[in-house]
Amino acid sequence: MRFDFSPEDEAFRLEVRAFFREHLPRDLARRFYIGAHPPPRSDVxxxxxxxxxxxxxxxHWPEEWGGTGWSPLRKHLFMDELYRADGLDYGWQGLHMVAPVILAFGSQAQKRRFLPPMISGEEFWAQGFSEPNAGSDLANLKTQAVLDGDEWVVNGQKIWTSDAKMAEWGFFLVRTDPAVKPQRGISFLLIKLDTPGLTIRPIVSIEGGDGLNEVFLENVRVPRDQIVGEPGMGWTYAKYLLEKERTASAFLYFNKRELEKAREIARGQTVNGIPLIDTPGYARNLARVEVDILALEYSVLRVLSHEQNRHNLDAVVSALKLRGSALQQRVTDLQLEALGLHALRFWDHGEGEVIDADEALRWPAFVPGRTAQALIARASTIYGGSQEVQKNIIAKLAFRL
Incomplete structure (x- = not known):
C-alpha cells in the first residue's frame, strides 16, 4: 500500500491550490470562513x-455535461483544497443530489433544461424527502401525486427541506400508487417552487439560520413530463442518489478544515502567557481529535481506491457517516474549548445575513461564526440518517444481526 500521492497528483493539488489563492475573492473567503447558514445567495x-x-x-459529472473526467482521487484532492482555501461546498441539493439522478434516469429534454443552469449557478435546488412522520423511514411518506390528464396534482407536507427558501426548483419523493408495497409506489418529481399552492415556511435553527424549511403542497399542479424516469421508481432513484456520494457523509473535508481552525484559535489564545496549543491538556485533546480525523481520511481513501474487503460497502459507508458526524461535534467543541469566554459572543446568522464587518474587526479574526458552527454541528448525528439508523445498518449488513 502506498501512503503518498504520485508526483502528478501532487502537481494537480498545487494547481488547484494556486487557483484558489489567486482567484477566490477575499470577501467571499472571509464570509465562507465565518460560515453563515445558509450563505447569501449572491455569494453562492x-x-x-x-x-x-x-x-x-x-x-463529478460526465465530461459531456461539464464534468472534468478526474479520477476519484483527484476529486478528493480538489475538495481538500477547496475547503483548505475556505471555498464554498454548496449547491449540494442540485449538483450532487438531483443531477446524478437526472443524468442516469432523466430524459434528454430534462438534461438540456436543468443541467446547464445548475452548473452555472443560475438556478438552485431544494430536496423534498422528509415528512413529519417519515424522516429516516422514507417508505412511510404520505405526500401524494395523482395524475389528472397531463398534470400531477400533489398534496402533502415536507419538512427539513434544505435550501427551499433560496431555490427555484425542488425534487420531491411523492406517492403515486398507494396500492402497491410502500417502496414501489414512490415517484421522483421535479417541482418549480413558485407553483401555485406550494407554500414555504422557513425553520429558524438554533444558530439563527433558516436553511431548513417546511413545504406545504395543496393541489399543486405539475406537468406530467416533470417526473424523472418511470412512475413508481422513486425509491430506487433515491437509493442511487445516496450511493453516488459514498464518502461525502464522512464530512472529511469539513473536519480537516475545522481542526486547522481549532489549531489557529489555540495559537492565538494564551493561558498565563503560554499559547493554549502548548499547554498539555489542550494539546492532548487536540491530538486525540487529529488522530481520529487522520484515521477517517485513510478510511475514505480506502473506499476511493476501491479496496477489496470482506464488509458490505453500505455498512462501510454507514460507519464513515457515524464517525464523521461525531467528529464534527468533537472538532467544533474543541474550538469552543479554545475560545473560552470568547465563545459567549454569538453572531446570529438569521435570514442568511453576513456578520457585520466593522463589529467583527473588533474581535480576533477566529471568533466570528465559531459558536454558531458548533451549534449547527449538534444536528450532524441526526440528519442524513441518525446514529441509531446507521448502527442498525451496520449490524444488519456487517454482522448479520
Whole structure:
C-alpha cells in the first residue's frame, strides 16, 4: 500500500491550490470562513460562476455535461483544497443530489433544461424527502401525486427541506400508487417552487439560520413530463442518489478544515502567557481529535481506491457517516474549548445575513461564526440518517444481526 500521492497528483493539488489563492475573492473567503447558514445567495452564485469558468463547476459529472473526467482521487484532492482555501461546498441539493439522478434516469429534454443552469449557478435546488412522520423511514411518506390528464396534482407536507427558501426548483419523493408495497409506489418529481399552492415556511435553527424549511403542497399542479424516469421508481432513484456520494457523509473535508481552525484559535489564545496549543491538556485533546480525523481520511481513501474487503460497502459507508458526524461535534467543541469566554459572543446568522464587518474587526479574526458552527454541528448525528439508523445498518449488513 502506498501512503503518498504520485508526483502528478501532487502537481494537480498545487494547481488547484494556486487557483484558489489567486482567484477566490477575499470577501467571499472571509464570509465562507465565518460560515453563515445558509450563505447569501449572491455569494453562492459568484463562487459557482468562478468554478464553472475554470471548468470545475461539477467535477463529478460526465465530461459531456461539464464534468472534468478526474479520477476519484483527484476529486478528493480538489475538495481538500477547496475547503483548505475556505471555498464554498454548496449547491449540494442540485449538483450532487438531483443531477446524478437526472443524468442516469432523466430524459434528454430534462438534461438540456436543468443541467446547464445548475452548473452555472443560475438556478438552485431544494430536496423534498422528509415528512413529519417519515424522516429516516422514507417508505412511510404520505405526500401524494395523482395524475389528472397531463398534470400531477400533489398534496402533502415536507419538512427539513434544505435550501427551499433560496431555490427555484425542488425534487420531491411523492406517492403515486398507494396500492402497491410502500417502496414501489414512490415517484421522483421535479417541482418549480413558485407553483401555485406550494407554500414555504422557513425553520429558524438554533444558530439563527433558516436553511431548513417546511413545504406545504395543496393541489399543486405539475406537468406530467416533470417526473424523472418511470412512475413508481422513486425509491430506487433515491437509493442511487445516496450511493453516488459514498464518502461525502464522512464530512472529511469539513473536519480537516475545522481542526486547522481549532489549531489557529489555540495559537492565538494564551493561558498565563503560554499559547493554549502548548499547554498539555489542550494539546492532548487536540491530538486525540487529529488522530481520529487522520484515521477517517485513510478510511475514505480506502473506499476511493476501491479496496477489496470482506464488509458490505453500505455498512462501510454507514460507519464513515457515524464517525464523521461525531467528529464534527468533537472538532467544533474543541474550538469552543479554545475560545473560552470568547465563545459567549454569538453572531446570529438569521435570514442568511453576513456578520457585520466593522463589529467583527473588533474581535480576533477566529471568533466570528465559531459558536454558531458548533451549534449547527449538534444536528450532524441526526440528519442524513441518525446514529441509531446507521448502527442498525451496520449490524444488519456487517454482522448479520
Amino acid at each position: 452564485r459568484r463562487f459557482q460562476a468562478l468554478l464553472h469558468s475554470r471548468g470545475w463547476g461539477a467535477p
